[in-house]
Amino acid sequence: MKILHTDCLVIGAGLAGSAYALRAAKHGRSVELLSLAEPLAANSDWAQGGIIYDVAPDPASLARDIFTASDRTANPAAIEHLAREGQPAVKELLLDELDVGFERKATGELDFTREGGHTERRIIHAKDTTGHAILAAVAQRVDATPPITRRTGWVAIDLLTLSHNSEDLADKYEPLTCFGAYVLDTQTGETVAIVAKKTILATGGLGQIFLHSTNQPGSVGHGVAMAYRVGARLIDLEYVQFHPTVFAKKNAPRFLITEALRGEGAVLLNARGERFMDPVDPRGSLASRDVVARAIKQELAASGEPCVFLDLSAMKPDFVRDRFPSIHERCLEQGVDITREPIPVVPAAHFACGGVHADLAGRTSVRHLNAIGETGCTGLHGANRLASTSLLECLVSAKFAAEADAADLARENFRQPVPREWESPTREADPVLIRQDMLQIQHTMWNYAGVVRSPKRLTRARRILIELREEIQSFYRGCRLTRELIELRNAIQTALLVVHAASLNPRSKGCHFVVEEP
Numbered sequence: 001m002k003i004l005h006t007d008c009l010v011i012g013a014g015l016a017g018s019a020y021a022l023r024a025a026k027h028g029r030s031v032e033l034l035s036l037a038e039p040l041a042a043n044s045d046w047a048q049g050g051i052i053y054d055v056a057p058d059p060a061s062l063a064r065d066i067f068t069a070s071d072r073t074a075n076p077a078a079i080e081h082l083a084r085e086g087q088p089a090v091k092e093l094l095l096d097e098l099d100v101g102f103e104r105k106a107t108g109e110l111d112f113t114r115e116g117g118h119t120e121r122r123i124i125h126a127k128d129t130t131g132h133a134i135l136a137a138v139a140q141r142v143d144a145t146p147p148i149t150r151r152t153g154w155v156a157i158d159l160l161t162l163s164h165n166s167e168d169l170a171d172k173y174e175p176l177t178c179f180g181a182y183v184l185d186t187q188t189g190e191t192v193a194i195v196a197k198k199t200i201l202a203t204g205g206l207g208q209i210f211l212h213s214t215n216q217p218g219s220v221g222h223g224v225a226m227a228y229r230v231g232a233r234l235i236d237l238e239y240v241q242f243h244p245t246v247f248a249k250k251n252a253p254r255f256l257i258t259e260a261l262r263g264e265g266a267v268l269l270n271a272r273g274e275r276f277m278d279p280v281d282p283r284g285s286l287a288s289r290d291v292v293a294r295a296i297k298q299e300l301a302a303s304g305e306p307c308v309f310l311d312l313s314a315m316k317p318d319f320v321r322d323r324f325p326s327i328h329e330r331c332l333e334q335g336v337d338i339t340r341e342p343i344p345v346v347p348a349a350h351f352a353c354g355g356v357h358a359d360l361a362g363r364t365s366v367r368h369l370n371a372i373g374e375t376g377c378t379g380l381h382g383a384n385r386l387a388s389t390s391l392l393e394c395l396v397s398a399k400f401a402a403e404a405d406a407a408d409l410a411r412e413n414f415r416q417p418v419p420r421e422w423e424s425p426t427r428e429a430d431p432v433l434i435r436q437d438m439l440q441i442q443h444t445m446w447n448y449a450g451v452v453r454s455p456k457r458l459t460r461a462r463r464i465l466i467e468l469r470e471e472i473q474s475f476y477r478g479c480r481l482t483r484e485l486i487e488l489r490n491a492i493q494t495a496l497l498v499v500h501a502a503s504l505n506p507r508s509k510g511c512h513f514v515v516e517e518p
Helices: 015-026 060-069 076-097 130-143 169-173 222-229 289-303 317-323 325-333 390-411 431-448 455-477 483-504
Strands: 002-011 031-035 148-152 154-161 178-185 190-201 240-247 267-269 308-311 343-352 355-357 369-371
Touching: 002 015, 002 178, 002 222, 015 031, 015 130, 015 148, 015 390, 031 154, 060 076, 076 130, 076 390, 130 148, 130 390, 154 190, 154 222, 154 483, 190 222, 190 390, 222 355, 222 369, 222 483, 240 289, 289 308, 289 343, 317 325, 355 369, 431 455, 431 483, 455 483
Parallel strands: 002 031, 002 190, 031 148, 190 369
Antiparallel strands: 154 178, 178 190, 240 343, 267 308, 308 343
């Protein structure tokens, strides 16, 4: 087994992982950056609406909006930290260093927009492909930074800890400590041990454990599952946010329809052309995501219709084409001209508000293991995330984790434990069985642990998933590793963790909505 050594092992190359890598490299630290696929294959790349850049002298307004959107459950310390540190983080990296092409007015000033749950226009954007513009600039800088080695197509299998994986038997008496990960090089099929002084989980979300999701393929909660297996503390996993507006024409691919459309004046209509959100919430179509997603779900249940509609008629066609060119083009490809007709939409799994518990410097309950971005949970989002906080959280969490790690690395002496050899069977896994098992996970989660939950639904989900986990574990142990098999193993574990967390929480809050048994 090949063994690599590095200062920092970053698992995940979205905005959080890439921003961390850049900061660690500035401190002269070697970085191994694992990327499932090409550099832009990350949820960050698909973020449409924008990123908060609150230049108000008093961040209290932003803090109030985050707390309100969370159904008043978010961690005040995490909110205050983001509201205070977000604007400097954006300015430092995205504006001053990388000069990302955000939209500007004729005067040269940044163009600010608004999204659901915001009381002010404080979001900057690059048309409707903000995530792509940001991640492309960051990824280019990453690949031009020598201390960073990008490992494309490398998939983390399990974390290395002194308790489980050191050749020195006495290490099991040490505090729970991470020292890297076993990793699969999918191009060669070789398993590699990467020994690291600091290991950073930046694997993104878990949306693909549900049948309908806005997430990239492979987003099944890798970081959550790996952290759980080594005993890290997890928190708030019941709070899975469903984005209310995903394109939903029959026999067409699903894709995100940004909330910024509603921020610019689009409204939700039912099949009868009625503005059904107005009686539900004083904010109407600009209500927070959990409120809108549930209202759509209830509207569809009552009407039997397959979707609701997003009406853009309040906006001029030229404005729509200029402000939202990507959405206009993608909808047009599916036969919907959004300058002339409404967009058919439904909710889909979008963002994990919970995850691996972390402090404001990314520290988890396992020594030398960090969790940042969507993988970590500081309590910032509470029970529901405010729009356009996710990219900002990536930047802020990466910045403070990298700075804290740099300080640790400068003052501590780190051992280089020898990991145990990895042994893997040679029998090939049946791809049909992998696909079928994944579909069963996704259907179970969508039907029984989705937008609306009940104790009976969750009990049924748990029973199905426990039985399926036994099958998958046996399957996993007997076959040669592949990316698909690793994803299946992590998907079933993450799904069970979400269902377990939901079962333990009888109170409806934010995006965890529990109904009484009929």
